[in-house]
Amino acid sequence: MHSTAKHQISIRSIRLSHWPQWIGYAAAVWSLLYGLLGVYWTLGGEGFPFGHGHDPNPEYSALGYVRIETAAPVIAIMGLLGAVVCLMMTLTRRRHAGSLRLALSAYAWLLAILLLLVVPDYRTLGSVAYVFVLKFSIINWSILNQFLCIIGGFLWVLTAIAYQRRVHFACENCGRTEKGVAGWTEPAAAAKWGRWVTLIAVFIPMVYTITRIAWAFDIPLLVSSEFLHSMNDEFPGIWWFGAALGLIEIGGSVLTYGLIRPWGEVFPRWTLGLSGKKVPPALAIIPASIMSVLTIEAGLMIWRGFLSGAFDPGNIGTFAPSLLWPLWGLALGAATLAYYYRRRGRCMHCGQGE
Incomplete structure (x- = not known):
């Protein structure tokens, strides 16, 4: 039974690896x-x-x-x-x-x-x-x-x-050609530039989170006190709900940081049953890629509203942190790409790579 399950997993992996x-x-x-x-x-x-x-x-x-x-x-x-x-x-x-x-x-x-x-x-x-x-x-x-x-x-x-x-006669799975790969895609190079874009993707969400937590504690950070109180009167508990969403972003930042940390490649000891096993690259790459796109989309909408004058300039905290979201999404996408270049290893189809 165990052998059959392992065989099925192997077949599934082969099919996914033939995605092109x-x-x-x-x-x-x-x-x-x-x-x-x-x-x-x-x-x-x-x-x-x-x-x-x-x-x-x-x-x-x-x-x-x-x-x-x-x-x-x-x-x-x-x-x-x-x-x-x-x-x-x-x-x-x-x-x-x-x-x-x-x-x-x-x-x-x-x-x-x-x-x-x-x-x-x-x-x-x-x-x-x-x-x-x-x-x-x-x-x-x-x-x-x-x-x-x-x-x-x-x-x-x-x-x-x-x-x-x-x-272009490159390997359809990894993109490598007989001439090799560009220097910036090599694991060592990707580790260097990937670190910087990952840190950008980690810290940008903090701006949004700080404002929402401040509002939950009745601190009018980048907004007027009148706005803060009127919204809370109209929608009781709205700022605690906003703080909860901000904390979710913090969780996302922690996961993003994992793209450049050892526990992003090998499951840590506290992951019972998984400790010491390698993290499947797709487990990080797929959700991070999706979130990078969703973040850019959201940021572009905020920019459309900002350029059309839809926001109150007296309460810049309601939109200013979100103006950074396109940069956040791009940084997250680049961080994910760097993670992929570091983790892809030797290609099972063309045999190139480390």
């Missing part, structure tokens, strides 16, 4: 299904998730003013065309002509950016934080659709990466 071979098909299926949703909405179907009259809070979204009459057909065309593009990128086993290669890559990255950084907004990060405090009431179809688009965005990113490696 199937990721394009997964992205094609996603694009086809979302394109068909666009067709459904174009024909008058219900459930369109964007804009006034459809999204419960369109003011949060960069797509808050789109109309179903124009947006739904665009979604249908881009989704169905995307499925074709995915198949072209995946089925090729030779080098495309320069113009076609550029067009396919550009379309892939365009959709990835739209799905990861334009469609989603602050509510994705807020939903994750609220789930941690067991508050599910804010989640609706518009927010679920944003998570669906984030999944599609990651599928497109991986499809684009696999395609670019393939047409």
Whole structure:
């Protein structure tokens, strides 16, 4: 029985390690299904998730003013065309002509950016934080659709990466070529620059947390006393709830710090049953990658509000800490990349690496 379970785990690992071979098909299926949703909405179907009259809070979204009459057909065309593009990128086993290669890559990255950084907004990060405090009431179809688009965005990113490696005759799994790897991707180099970006990703959330904890103790840090008290009168306990969310960010900072600490690579003694075992890289890379994207999305929404004058300049504490979130997300993404370069080791497919 033990041998069978171990064999199943081994098969699963092999399948995951062959992701370049199937990721394009997964992205094609996603694009086809979302394109068909666009067709459904174009024909008058219900459930369109964007804009006034459809999204419960369109003011949060960069797509808050789109109309179903124009947006739904665009979604249908881009989704169905995307499925074709995915198949072209995946089925090729030779080098495309320069113009076609550029067009396919550009379309892939365009959709990835739209799905990861334009469609989603602050509510994705807020939903994750609220789930941690067991508050599910804010989640609706518009927010679920944003998570669906984030999944599609990651599928497109991986499809684009696999395609670019393939047409440049690099290992599809690790990106290495016969010439070796760039110096900055080597483990020793990644450890150096990774330390700095990781520390940035650790300390930026502290700014938000400090303000929320201060407000919970009735200290008007970067806001007026009138604002602090009026909000607490209208929503009793709101600042303690904000402090709880801030503490969740502290927990995230601790986990981020683990990207450059030994316990981020080997389970420490207090992890009963796991002590001394290596931390699977994916256990850190996947959630950190997702959080980096969610943080950038949220920060971009705050910047849109700031540039449009939507915030009260007399209470800068309500928005100023969040203006740092795009930098936080970028730093976390870079820290995750450095962690990957340090942990990837020898490639089981091309044999390169340490």
